[in-house]
Amino acid sequence: MNALLHGRLTGLLVMGAVIAILPAFLPNNFYLDIAILAGFNAMVCVGLNLLIGYAGQISLGHAGFFGIGAYASGVLAGTYGWPPILALLAGAVFVGVLAFAVAKPILRLKGHYLAMATLGIGIIVSIVLRTESGITGGPDGMMVDPFKIFGVELYGEKVWYWVVGALLVGVVWLSLNLIDSPMGRALRAVHGSEVAAEVVGVDTARFKVMVFVLSAVFASVAGSLFAHYAGLITPAKADFFKSIELVTMVVFGGMASTFGAVVGAVVLTLLPQALTVFQDYQQIVLGGILMATMVFMPKGLLPTLAALLPARRRA
Amino acid sequence: MFAELLQYMLSGLTIGAIYALAGLGFSIIYNASHVINFAQGEFIMIGGMASATLTASGVPLPLAILIGCGGAMLVGVLVAKFAVERARNASTVTLIIITIGASIFLRGVAELIWGKDFKRLDAFSGETPIQILGASMQPQSLWVVGCAAVLIVAIGLFFAKTLTGKAMLATSHNRLAAQLVGIDVKRVVLASFALSAALGAVGGAVVAPITFSYTEMGIMLGLKGFTAAVLGGLGNGPGAVVGGVIVGVAEALGAGYISSAYKDAIAFVIILAVLLFMPNGLFGKRGTERV
Amino acid sequence: MRKRLLSTMAAVTLTGLAMTGLTGTASAAEPIKIGAIISATGPASFLGDPEKKVLELYADRINKAGGVDGRPVQLTVYDDGGAADKAASFTKRLIESDKVDVIVGGTTTAATMAAVPLVERAEVPFISLAGAVVIVEPVKKWVFKTPHTDRMAAEKVMEDMKKRGLTKLALISEDSGFGKSGREQTLAVAKERGVELVADETYGAKDTDVTAQLTKVKNNAAAQAVLVFGLGQGPAVVTKNYRQLGISLPLYQSHGVASKEYIRLAGGAAEGVRLPAAGLVVAAQLPESDPQKTVVTDFTKTYEQAFTSEVSTFAGHAYDGLMIALDAVKRAGGTDKAKLRDAIEQTKGYVGTGGTVTMSPKDHMGLTLDAFHMVEVKQGDWALVK
Structure with missing residues (x-):
């Protein structure tokens, strides 16, 4: 098996090295901006991958958690003048509690029913954000002040690039450790078969809830930081399409592969930018790529490529 | 008071009829292939766009609807053959993404053919509102509800009386057994996509005079159709129809009495509440998991 | 969305x-x-x-x-x-x-x-x-x-209402930027000009059905005229629904719809709708003396x-x-x-x-x-x- 997939340290080192040297190849802030957005998406996807890839649960509503985090920061730090880090934590705690409260009844649902329920939660969140314009600024969103901590203001692409890069390494490290822990092994059992896992004494329900909460909190924290970085947040960041985008990144990169989720997030953040050259054809190309990848590489990009590598070595 | 209630009920029934058609489409495909087809909304869009643009260029309305319907069916079969059928053994979420990819692709093609602006389709029999006990109804609403009712009955007869229909039903109950008794399961899947596409396209054509048609018209209609199908219990055709009507009416009442801004949320609140107590929808079968 | x-x-x-x-x-x-x-x-x-x-x-x-x-x-x-x-x-x-x-x-x-x-x-x-x-x-x-500006549009509309002897206005505004600002300006201008606002409804930019809001306006006996503040296709939907519900009050729109596209979308329903617009759309009807004519x-x-x-x-x-x-x-x-x-x-x-x-x-x-x-x-x- 490929080292990139399972060698925890090697993978992390490679990723860290890429993050470290990348800015040297980016000509201006616009490209840094895209790299930063890819980083935010990757953070959410690593969490979501734990849920989809390891716990085998679908969520079509994760953007809702991202959105709650973003607006918690926007409203609490902006309108109410809280310190940004407190606003971020408050958002994360709120999302954690919310996710915990809905997890039990929702994760009882199977397959498409679960997809429907999570989709519903995400859409309801985005509609609330859109409608309560007195607090959230409505469909046009709200401005968010720069992130301040210990008197230092984080502003500009150059600063944020390193912040996001460091956080991403941290999130990936956390996720890799989790997968290798006893809980992680239980998670993989759940994906294999719930009934079987329960028979051998794994408390699947508890694990599913934990992962659901954890991935929601990841999304919320990423949302909070994104809000400060972007300076403008709109309900579109919480809507159905953002949720689908996140799930697509995970599946595209490769389910049950942490680095796959990162690769998926990066590729699918870049793709629409690159596709602008297709102008009127870009939707067609995007849809076509999604379909083709899933039809011909149902395991996703990274695992498929990884499976090819040793084969070539043997030849 | 009563006039107002009646007004909301009439709007709700109209849009509910479209949700019912979309929901039925979801159910038919789900039964044949266990796939949730997120491109269902695009069939509605194709029907709406084709009929609006073709009539604008002089094609008689019935022919325009027929062409739209045929086009949607062809697209449906192509999606089934080249995307869904090939990924038969993929996981649920992979299949969801394939159909979402298909819907993005189809919207892109539609934008290229028809442009991104709104198209207008004249109401089939005038726009003079019909007054009923203080509420007014557009004649087009009668077309929507009428067409939906006819289609739903026709589908019911199709499954109950024809050999193809029975083969499709058998496949949904037990795919392997169906295959063993000589049913061509692959063709059943293709037929289910064609049938759903036809339902969607007709729905799109009859609702177009009310909503306008544009390349994104299918997104919300498709999602609501999914809600209707889940509410009724996935794979339960009559359940999806009832689900569609419930969602439509609840939405209209909610918009009128609670808040018009939260109209789109109502369907999802209902579905969450129902799933909380009935994890398989209102009329769904209890599923058992195989180890 | x-x-x-x-x-x-x-x-x-x-x-x-x-x-x-x-x-x-x-x-x-x-x-x-x-x-x-x-x-x-x-x-x-x-x-x-x-x-x-x-x-x-x-x-x-x-x-x-x-x-x-x-x-x-x-x-x-x-x-x-x-x-x-x-x-x-x-x-x-x-x-x-x-x-x-x-x-x-x-x-x-x-x-x-x-x-x-x-x-x-x-x-x-x-x-x-x-x-x-x-x-x-x-x-x-x-x-x-x-x-x-939207304030000028509100002023223009209320000027016209005065000429027609109308003083009670129902407002329907879009819930995004232009509509929200337009709503605020309408409220302010109405106060200055002694126009009474008897209804204040909103709709979403992508709504395709506004009958619920319009039903409330229809049942509001006080309203003498209706002003829609929005841009693009939304106001066309409002106009269509307005006629479908058989409301016959004078209907005003803002300059956010000053395009033939609006008339085309709303079809016959747009007949009689009034709105303030730049001279451009009525170029041929402007007097020769108008500085903008050429x-x-x-x-x-x-x-x-x-x-x-x-x-x-x-x-x-x-x-x-x-x-x-x-x-x-x-x-x-x-x-x-x-x-x-x-x-x-x-x-x-x-x-x-x-x-x-x-x-x-x-x-x-x-x-x-x-x-x-x-x-x-x-x-x-x-x-x-x-």
């Missing part, structure tokens, strides 16, 4: 196109880089689409004629699809990556307001094509706009020849924005951003499609009520209300 998946960026870079028009003398000159963020798709597409076309058309024409002071115009247009967050990220791209000298656009108020903090921080002159008064009040150093007649001719579609005021806003910017480049003697900004602020007596523009440090729009006309939809066309 936001439309396309994966935040597609429909960017159209017209660098090549603009450069083809170069004549020999100008080839060595540094191009004047003009960036534009336009809602060419989405719910405001009937505003943005003509704006985009006009910018491209005139940039091309100017280049064919030798450019401005021998410098070609290099236009970069991005489509924000009507989403504020995309407008912001494209503004960033224009400033950081394309390094433009001046930005024209922001089709909608929301897109404009999302771009404002960015241009203010980067100190790039910005001429918005959106309606709300909040864009220029309070005055922002680097931000200008070409269309009339400008609007010429512009209409050029536009309708180039696109075989009918001119709208939005096309005119884009034309005015581009011309004011290029005129300022001439007067500033180059594209130094600070000088360019000052030159835009000193625009005096520029006769455009929206009226005669005279800006000042206190007025970054420079239009008065005179150039705003009340028009009525009659037999599918605009008619000047005398």
Whole structure:
């Protein structure tokens, strides 16, 4: 098996090295901006991958958690003048509690029913954000002040690039450790078969809830930081399409592969930018790529490529 | 008071009829292939766009609807053959993404053919509102509800009386057994996509005079159709129809009495509440998991 | 709900196109880089689409004629699809990556307001094509706009109501930028002018059914007239539903629908609707003495020849924005951003499609009520209300 997939340290080192040297190849802030957005998406996807890839649960509503985090920061730090880090934590705690409260009844649902329920939660969140314009600024969103901590203001692409890069390494490290822990092994059992896992004494329900909460909190924290970085947040960041985008990144990169989720997030953040050259054809190309990848590489990009590598070595 | 209630009920029934058609489409495909087809909304869009643009260029309305319907069916079969059928053994979420990819692709093609602006389709029999006990109804609403009712009955007869229909039903109950008794399961899947596409396209054509048609018209209609199908219990055709009507009416009442801004949320609140107590929808079968 | 998946960026870079028009003398000159963020798709597409076309058309024409002071115009247009967050990220791209000298656009108020903090921080002159008064009040150093404000629209509507002896108004406004600002202005103007607001409903930009809100208006016995504050396709939906419910009160719209596209979408339902609009849409009906007569007649001719579609005021806003910017480049003697900004602020007596523009440090729009006309939809066309 490929080292990139399972060698925890090697993978992390490679990723860290890429993050470290990348800015040297980016000509201006616009490209840094895209790299930063890819980083935010990757953070959410690593969490979501734990849920989809390891716990085998679908969520079509994760953007809702991202959105709650973003607006918690926007409203609490902006309108109410809280310190940004407190606003971020408050958002994360709120999302954690919310996710915990809905997890039990929702994760009882199977397959498409679960997809429907999570989709519903995400859409309801985005509609609330859109409608309560007195607090959230409505469909046009709200401005968010720069992130301040210990008197230092984080502003500009150059600063944020390193912040996001460091956080991403941290999130990936956390996720890799989790997968290798006893809980992680239980998670993989759940994906294999719930009934079987329960028979051998794994408390699947508890694990599913934990992962659901954890991935929601990841999304919320990423949302909070994104809000400060972007300076403008709109309900579109919480809507159905953002949720689908996140799930697509995970599946595209490769389910049950942490680095796959990162690769998926990066590729699918870049793709629409690159596709602008297709102008009127870009939707067609995007849809076509999604379909083709899933039809011909149902395991996703990274695992498929990884499976090819040793084969070539043997030849 | 009563006039107002009646007004909301009439709007709700109209849009509910479209949700019912979309929901039925979801159910038919789900039964044949266990796939949730997120491109269902695009069939509605194709029907709406084709009929609006073709009539604008002089094609008689019935022919325009027929062409739209045929086009949607062809697209449906192509999606089934080249995307869904090939990924038969993929996981649920992979299949969801394939159909979402298909819907993005189809919207892109539609934008290229028809442009991104709104198209207008004249109401089939005038726009003079019909007054009923203080509420007014557009004649087009009668077309929507009428067409939906006819289609739903026709589908019911199709499954109950024809050999193809029975083969499709058998496949949904037990795919392997169906295959063993000589049913061509692959063709059943293709037929289910064609049938759903036809339902969607007709729905799109009859609702177009009310909503306008544009390349994104299918997104919300498709999602609501999914809600209707889940509410009724996935794979339960009559359940999806009832689900569609419930969602439509609840939405209209909610918009009128609670808040018009939260109209789109109502369907999802209902579905969450129902799933909380009935994890398989209102009329769904209890599923058992195989180890 | 936001439309396309994966935040597609429909960017159209017209660098090549603009450069083809170069004549020999100008080839060595540094191009004047003009960036534009336009809602060419989405719910405001009937505003943005003509704006985009006009910018491209005139940039091309100017280049064919030798450019401005021998410098070609290099236009970069991005489509924000009507989403504020995309407008912001494209503004960033224009400033950081394309390094433009001046930005024209922001089709909608929301897109404009999302771009404002960015241009203010980067100190790039910005001429918005959106309606709300909040864009220029309070005055922002680097931000200008070409269309009339929503306050002027509200004033114009209530002036007309007075003439017809109507004093009780029901308001239906869109829940996004232009509509929200329009609502606030309507409330304020109503108070000043003694018009009583008897209903205050909202709808979403992408709603396709507004009957619930209109049913409440219908059952409101006090209402004497209805004003819709919104832009793009939403107001057309409201107009259709309005007639479908059989409401017969006079219906007013804002200048956010001053396009034939609105009449086409609403069909027969638009008959009798009144709205304030720039003289452009009624060019042929303007008296010869009107200072705008030549400008609007010429512009209409050029536009309708180039696109075989009918001119709208939005096309005119884009034309005015581009011309004011290029005129300022001439007067500033180059594209130094600070000088360019000052030159835009000193625009005096520029006769455009929206009226005669005279800006000042206190007025970054420079239009008065005179150039705003009340028009009525009659037999599918605009008619000047005398």
